[in-house]
Amino acid sequence: MIRLNAITRTFHMGDQVVHALNDINLVITSGEYVSIMGPSGSGKSTLLNIIGLLDRPDSGRYELDGRLVTDLPEIEQARIRREKIGFVFQSFHLVPRLTAAENIELPLILSGVPQEQRQIRVDEALQAFELKQRAQHRPAELSGGQRQRVAIARATIMRPSVILADEPTGNLDHQIGAEVMTLLENLHHSGTTLIIVTHDRELGARAHRQIAMRDGKILTDQSDDTR
Amino acid sequence: MTLADTLQTSFRTVLSYRIRSLLIVLAMALGVASVVVLTALGDGARNYVINQFSSIGTNLLVVLPGRAETSGSFLGAVLGQTPRDLTLKDAQLLGRLPQVRRYAPLNVGAAELSAVNRLREVTVLGSNADLIPVRHMQLAQGSFLAHGTERNAQIVLGAKIAREFFPRSQAIGQRVRLGDSRFIVSGVLASQGESMGFNTDEIVIIPIDYAQQMFNTTSLFRILIEAKSHNDIEPAKRAILAALKQSHDGEEDVTVITQDAILATFDRILHTMTLAVAGIAAVSLIVAGILVMNVMLVAVNQRTAEIGLLKAIGATSSDIRRLFFAEAVWLSFAGAVFGSLLGQLGSLMLRLAYPQLPAWAPVWASIAGVLVALITGIAACLWPANQAARLDAVQALSKR
Ligand SMILES: Nc1ncnc2c1ncn2[C@@H]1O[C@H](COP(=O)(O)OP(=O)(O)O)[C@@H](O)[C@H]1O
Ligand SMILES: [Mg+2]
Numbered sequence: 138m139i140r141l142n143a144i145t146r147t148f149h150m151g152d153q154v155v156h157a158l159n160d161i162n163l164v165i166t167s168g169e170y171v172s173i174m175g176p177s178g179s180g181k182s183t184l185l186n187i188i189g190l191l192d193r194p195d196s197g198r199y200e201l202d203g204r205l206v207t208d209l210p211e212i213e214q215a216r217i218r219r220e221k222i223g224f225v226f227q228s229f230h231l232v233p234r235l236t237a238a239e240n241i242e243l244p245l246i247l248s249g250v251p252q253e254q255r256q257i258r259v260d261e262a263l264q265a266f267e268l269k270q271r272a273q274h275r276p277a278e279l280s281g282g283q284r285q286r287v288a289i290a291r292a293t294i295m296r297p298s299v300i301l302a303d304e305p306t307g308n309l310d311h312q313i314g315a316e317v318m319t320l321l322e323n324l325h326h327s328g329t330t331l332i333i334v335t336h337d338r339e340l341g342a343r344a345h346r347q348i349a350m351r352d353g354k355i356l357t358d359q360s361d362d363t364r
Numbered sequence: 365m366t367l368a369d370t371l372q373t374s375f376r377t378v379l380s381y382r383i384r385s386l387l388i389v390l391a392m393a394l395g396v397a398s399v400v401v402l403t404a405l406g407d408g409a410r411n412y413v414i415n416q417f418s419s420i421g422t423n424l425l426v427v428l429p430g431r432a433e434t435s436g437s438f439l440g441a442v443l444g445q446t447p448r449d450l451t452l453k454d455a456q457l458l459g460r461l462p463q464v465r466r467y468a469p470l471n472v473g474a475a476e477l478s479a480v481n482r483l484r485e486v487t488v489l490g491s492n493a494d495l496i497p498v499r500h501m502q503l504a505q506g507s508f509l510a511h512g513t514e515r516n517a518q519i520v521l522g523a524k525i526a527r528e529f530f531p532r533s534q535a536i537g538q539r540v541r542l543g544d545s546r547f548i549v550s551g552v553l554a555s556q557g558e559s560m561g562f563n564t565d566e567i568v569i570i571p572i573d574y575a576q577q578m579f580n581t582t583s584l585f586r587i588l589i590e591a592k593s594h595n596d597i598e599p600a601k602r603a604i605l606a607a608l609k610q611s612h613d614g615e616e617d618v619t620v621i622t623q624d625a626i627l628a629t630f631d632r633i634l635h636t637m638t639l640a641v642a643g644i645a646a647v648s649l650i651v652a653g654i655l656v657m658n659v660m661l662v663a664v665n666q667r668t669a670e671i672g673l674l675k676a677i678g679a680t681s682s683d684i685r686r687l688f689f690a691e692a693v694w695l696s697f698a699g700a701v702f703g704s705l706l707g708q709l710g711s712l713m714l715r716l717a718y719p720q721l722p723a724w725a726p727v728w729a730s731i732a733g734v735l736v737a738l739i740t741g742i743a744a745c746l747w748p749a750n751q752a753a754r755l756d757a758v759q760a761l762s763k764r
Binding site for chain 2: 216
């Protein structure tokens with residue numbers, strides 16, 4: 138359960154003030170599938186970063202699973218990112234010198250999971266995302282679709298309750314993008330909250346709830362049943 | 365993140381940047397190795413000098429005419445002139461002091477040695493029977509000047525002289541002429557080679573009385589004294605000074621050098637020198653440290669997106685700091701270990717090239733070299749690691 142209350146985030150560029158998020162109020166319940174759309178610069182990424190505790194709002198309250206997380210110390214926020222949140226990025230963000238398996242293993246290492254368990258869980262993930270043949274390949278030797286599969290495997294290896302995907306198909310062609318969306322939607326089907334930022338209307342329409350943003354504000358917020 | 369995982373992860377990072385890591389390790393290793401080799405050289409030189417000094421006698425005191433300008437400096441006495449003479453009577457007086465085990469008076473001169481149909485100029489030492497034990501000399505054949513027979517016309521030849529004059533026949537018992545006097549060869553010195561700038565292979569030794577007669581002098585060049593024990597050296601020195609002051613009408617006109625004091629001076633000088641070269645070598649370690657800092661700063665810059673990613677998947681700032689820190693520890697550690705081995709190898713080669721030089725790096729130097737490498741490497745990484753830890757996750761992620 139994500140509850141945002143009067144969240145603002147302002148950036149100062151010289152003497153220019155950018156209201157990246159302007160009084161955002163939003164509640165997303167567990168297991169929802171939400172798409173966020175809007176023109177470039179409308180604040181979608183900033184919103185996702187704040188939900189993912191990568192960024193702090195200038196004002197407002199953020200409750201995650203009933204707990205006020207806005208002012209938690211850095212270590213606590215890192216722990217929540219580790220345990221509850223999975224990020225998927227447009228540019229994959231794989232560590233180039235590590236193999237696919239090692240990239241997937243990273244969150245487990247950060248969480249201090251013992252070596253033997255890591256092995257088992259990475260194997261399972263490689264299996265689930267059909268990456269078994271590519272386990273020992275480095276990102277440079279993988280296709281875009283494979284890279285994003287590795288990234289999704291990494292984002293889900295800790296079994297987070299929320300997946301935040303910022304234009305996950307932005308660097309992929311249409312067909313591969315659709316496959317990646319299917320993978321993410323499968324995660325939603327198994328109960329994970331899924332929040333996807335996209336500017337592809339067609340992909341955005343697949344979500345059960347669609348939020349449109351502009352100039353740091355929520356323009357519309359539609360759910361399938363109310364449409 | 366567990367410590368083991370941190371170390372393992374950063375170890376893999378070090379391995380994956382192969383050339384970069386190799387260069388840093390090499391720079392570190394060369395620094396450590398130069399500390400080890402240079403201190404081995406310095407300490408080897410020190411031990412070489414100490415060995416040389418010990419080989420000329422133990423508990424040795426040297427009495428020479430003339431007063432040192434400043435107390436403690438023997439140079440003044442060595443260079444200074446116009447003192448009152450030291451005589452054989454003085455030497456005998458000193459021989460009776462309770463702290464003195466034995467003494468050997470010494471006169472030095474040059475004369476022509478001839479035998480059979482050979483002739484050459486040689487350095488002549490005039491002394492007594494105790495010169496052998498006092499000066500740690502060794503005989504190869506025959507006997508040395510006998511006790512109480514100073515008036516016998518005996519001569520002891522240096523090894524090389526004996527070989528030159530009597531290449532085929534036995535030297536002992538041969539008649540030789542030295543200057544205007546005739547002598548019978550009673551012994552031949554064992555070959556010792558150069559020792560403290562004095563080649564005993566090319567000297568001849570005759571009784572002191574003959575030497576004084578030959579050089580027409582009653583004064584002595586030196587009196588060599590052997591104290592009864594190490595603890596007697598200082599009392600002996602005081603007793604000698606007092607005894608000679610009394611017999612020289614209350615004038616303090618001699619200098620007593622103890623082997624210990626000279627040794628201590630050399631020891632101090634060479635030890636300081638060793639420290640100095642070690643310090644210079646350590647500077648190269650600081651340079652290596654700066655190299656590590658630079659490389660780590662570049663690494664932080666290069667891996668900014670990676671740092672952002674690590675934070676996004678839940679790394680804390682201290683996880684990041686520790687990862688970079690561990691990387692520097694590995695690099696410095698490898699450099700220190702590799703450098704120590706290299707240094708030992710270098711010292712070994714020194715010893716092989718110069719067998720008389722005991723070029724062993726002192727333990728303190730090896731330990732200090734390794735510690736300085738580790739400390740500079742780690743210190744050099746504190747700042748870059750902190751920079752990495754403080755990166756803003758969102759901005760780091762957006763960097764390409
Ligand atoms: N670190 C930053 N510094 C300054 N301005 C920023 C920063 N991050 C985002 N912005 C500004 O905030 C606004 C929203 O950005 P963003 O959330 O990335 O938009 P979107 O993801 O919808 O394209 C934009 O105008 C952008 O220029
Ligand atoms: Mg964006």
